[in-house]
Amino acid sequence: MIDLDAIRSNVGVLAAHAGAAQVMAVVKADAYGHGLVASAHAALAGGATWLGVAQATEALELRAAGITAPVLTWLYKPGEPLDALLVADVDVSVSSGAALLQVLDAVRATGRTARVHVKVDTGLGRSGVQPVELPALLDAAVAAQAEGALEVVGIWSHLAWADAPDHPTVLAQTGVFTDAVALAEQAGAHLEVRHLANAAATLTNPAMAFDLVRPGLAVYGLSPVPQLGGPERFGLVPAMRLEADLVLTKVVPAGHGVSYGHEYVTPAETVLGVVPLGYADGVPRHASGLGGRPGAPVQVGGRRLAVAGRVCMDQFVVDLGPGAAEAAGDVVVLFGTGADGEPTAEDWAAACGTISYEIVTRLGVRVPREYRGAPELLAAAGVGGGERG
Incomplete structure (x- = not known):
């Protein structure tokens, strides 16, 4: 049994923690097993203004269901056609020069302007451009922006130890991210959102909210920091029985x-x-x-x-x-x-x-x-x- 009222309420709680920042409800992996489309509707009803998914198929399923809210997707393999994403007005993440070329291929194929979020590896060591390579990627992306091929609307990253709020990597990654944001702004990116905080950071570290937070697990009423407290401590209600x-x-x-x-x-x-x-x-x-x-x-x-x-x-x-x-x-x-x-x-x-x-x-x-x-x-x-x- 999935309690959609609980999901709606949980997003409201997260929005209160986020302050002035917007909430991107992460609904990847079939909304953490809760059902992609139903959970997305409940999250939007609770105050989320964005939806986040890992894979292109998830983003397209949301659009096929009639959901028009901004959607970001971030995981695609080299050579995967991105045409359908641009046609469906889905924002795409770019973590490398090769990924940027994929996006530009889709722009040429569709005639659509891409909306791009540049992902920076601030220390997790997973996807994302290394800071030393960021200037070159931004130069190429902003040049494409000047030609009308794309808009660099976001810059983002992901934390390695968000569930340990006092871990030194949290502060270190935040510093790297802040530098990356400044670099993107200086390069001329048309940033709408800067986002770093996942569910754990949203609940425990309000200074990291920036323009947008990306809670996942907490949307569904589970604590991302069980060592600090269960759902009840944060006003969350588990949605799955x-x-x-x-x-x-x-x-x-x-x-x-x-x-x-x-x-x-x-x-x-x-x-x-x-x-x-x-x-x-x-x-x-x-x-x-x-x-x-x-x-x-x-x-x-x-x-x-x-x-x-x-x-x-x-x-x-x-x-x-x-x-x-x-x-x-x-x-x-x-x-x-x-x-x-x-x-x-x-x-x-x-x-x-x-x-x-x-x-x-x-x-x-x-x-x-x-x-x-x-x-x-x-x-x-x-x-x-x-x-x-």
């Missing part, structure tokens, strides 16, 4: 092995329940209960239990306990808001040795997304109860 119905319950004797490798053996006669979700659906195999260690938590009948034995491709098992009354069709909650003692995505992340980003994003297409929210949100997104994300 993952649950499934038991497909089978049965009584087994003491000493009965459970799932592959018999990593879990029943300590007494008990009732086992089979949950029809597995790693093919995005349930991490690391959620397994192995060697006497309980697996990831679940809630059944108001009780906190755990995955028993190995997670399989399509299913996992829960030891419901001796004399348990649950039957096929009863609900098992994997994670939700944490209300009434139910596990959260952060609980699952801790159990699996990962981060909550991965827990929600990895859910596959076999898991139907059902939406709830205000009627106007459901109508705008074209979804209702039972709709797939």
